[in-house]
Amino acid sequence: MIEHSSEVLLQLYPELATPGGLGAALDLEAVRRGHGGERLGPVEGFAPSVAACCTRGKARFAVYATNPDEREFRIEISTDSGWRWGAFGSTDDLAVVDAILYAWREGASIDQLRLEWPLLAAYPLGAAPPGRVVSTAWRLTLERSPTIRLGDAELAEALYAQPALRVFFPFPSHGQFSLLSSTADPFYAELPRAEPRLDGLWNVVLLRSCWTPHIPSRVLGTGLSAREAAALIAASIPAGSGPAIEGGWPHPPPTETR
Structure with missing residues (x-):
């Protein structure tokens, strides 16, 4: 209630x-x-x-x-x-x-x-009024609104309980939960994401992207509770990241040198 x-x-x-x-x-x-x-x-x-x-x-x-x-x-x-x-x-x-x-x-x-x-x-x-897209997305997520995509309720609450993560855009999809730095396509994910396991626990995974080709994909933690996964993601925020911008990520991916 x-x-x-x-x-x-x-x-x-x-x-x-x-x-x-x-x-x-x-x-x-x-x-x-x-x-x-x-x-x-x-x-x-x-x-x-x-x-x-x-x-x-x-x-x-x-x-x-x-x-x-x-x-x-x-x-x-x-x-x-x-x-x-x-x-x-x-x-x-x-x-x-x-x-x-x-x-x-x-x-x-x-x-x-x-x-x-x-x-x-x-x-x-x-x-959502300008400047309130992220906060609106969080509120609808926590209220379990059927009008947006919803992730795991316990994980969503654990992520929101970390103040440093509230400035990122919540984006659950196919059981996974990402926190993005843009609110529309093209989406930019610079934080690790939580991936579900069959035993009800979570893995925290950092994925290489076209924007971060120098950072290899790797698993940061396995078999974590929702609170542990949220704490690890909060501790892994890259320096200078956030808050999420409203709209698509405006910067093109870097050109890879060959």
Whole structure:
């Protein structure tokens, strides 16, 4: 269950400190603006204070206020078929959330919503405000959001528990977990990655890449717990690495001398 401390509620989300949390706050906003509608319900796995949702047939409109560092209402809208990747948004204004919700309740399509509100994007990280792609990726990973690729939960939490690793982009794939220095293709991996073993433990492996042809691939540790693997990766950050840049890695690979 994800909940804010009372201090965060008061400082960033004062409206949510009232009984009923985010759903009640949106209901009050709708009344204030003359937008009636069905009351919002809870989101499974989240406290009512920080998340609320409603449905329109198979479509779903969900709002989250789970950012403990900055005021942010995160919007997720699925399509009429129930497809999760309809529209995603981020705003610090509850009135904007209400306006989008009202239009959606009135039958606006995903395309119409995205045309009216450019803050809505086609995928969750595309909706992250500039400078917050990495932090958004971590938050969605730790919240186990079904809208992004998810790795092992225990390993993700162990990696995030290392402050030095939080500035890198989390990128789980095929059971492996990489921490990248760019958030889009071309991806740049300069940190070792965790690879799963059949016994539930982890190997930490540094791979040679076209950007680092002088560094041979090698295994740094085997048979490690999630916490041990995370600690080893944190201890193996190359000097001068990070934080991850937003977008693809801008530097071409070096030309190898023959």
